[in-house]
Amino acid sequence: MCNGFTCSKNTLVGLNIFYILxxxxxxxVAVHGKVSGIVTSLPIIGGITACGIFLLIVSIIGLIGAMRHHQVTLFVYMIxxxxxxxxxxxxxxxxxGVNDKDEEVIxxxxxxxxxxxxxxxxxxxxxCCGLTNSTNPMDAYKCEELTCFKSKESVDGVSLK
Known part of the structure; x- marks a missing residue:
């Protein structure tokens, strides 16, 4: 049976351990994305890593506050x-609130x-080649390196360059 702070303490400890995980x-995931070459954009990797580190810090603050029954730490954690x-x-x-037209513009x-x-x-x-799968040099970047471009070129029999 839960009475007083014991149940809340155990729940907060469990929740913060889950947040740490x-x-x-x-x-x-950020490290794997960078190492495997799936995502090469450093700002994206940095953003995911920063979110993970921020969540780690917040969960450690909550864990310390719950374990020590420290009111100020728990108040900061709640804020x-x-x-x-x-x-x-x-x-x-x-x-x-974003509709399809706004999505396309963004x-x-x-x-x-x-x-x-x-x-x-x-x-x-x-x-694909470019945003709209076109070979327009203003829309696409290095299409000739892509497998879809090579297969399209061999099917048509005409060079698209």
């Missing part, structure tokens, strides 16, 4: 979790501002 998972909740809720509402703007290495990674991952 999730933070290690985030950091591991940080509330701020994270507000940010996640705002991002979720903004994501739900995607086009992102493609135009992306580095060439990021474009090439996306083309290899999705096996």
């Amino acid at each position: 999730v933070s290690f998972l985030l950091i591991g 940080v979790l509330f701020c994270i909740f507000i940010i996640q809720f705002s991002v979720s509402c903004a994501a739900l 995607l086009n703007m992102g493609w135009k501002t992306a580095a060439n290495e990021t474009k090439l990674d996306a083309e290899k991952l999705f096996d």
Whole structure:
């Protein structure tokens, strides 16, 4: 039977241990993505790693506060979790408010501002040439290196260069 702080303490300890495992998972996914060459964009890897480290710090603060029954630490922990909740809720509402036309505009703007290495990674991952699968040099990057381009060239029998 749960009485007083014991049940809350055990629940907080379990929750924070779970958060620690999730933070290690985030950091591991970022390292795996970089090592395996799936994602070569350093800002993306850095963002995932930073989220993992931030979650690790927050969960350690919560774990210390729960284990020591330290009121100030638990209060700071609650404030940080509330701020994270507000940010996640705002991002979720903004994501739900985006319609298909807005998605297309955001995607086009992102493609135009992306580095060439990021474009090439996306083309290899999705096996397409450019954002709209065209051979337009303004839209695509190094299409001749992609397998879809080579197979399209051999099927048509005409060079697309």
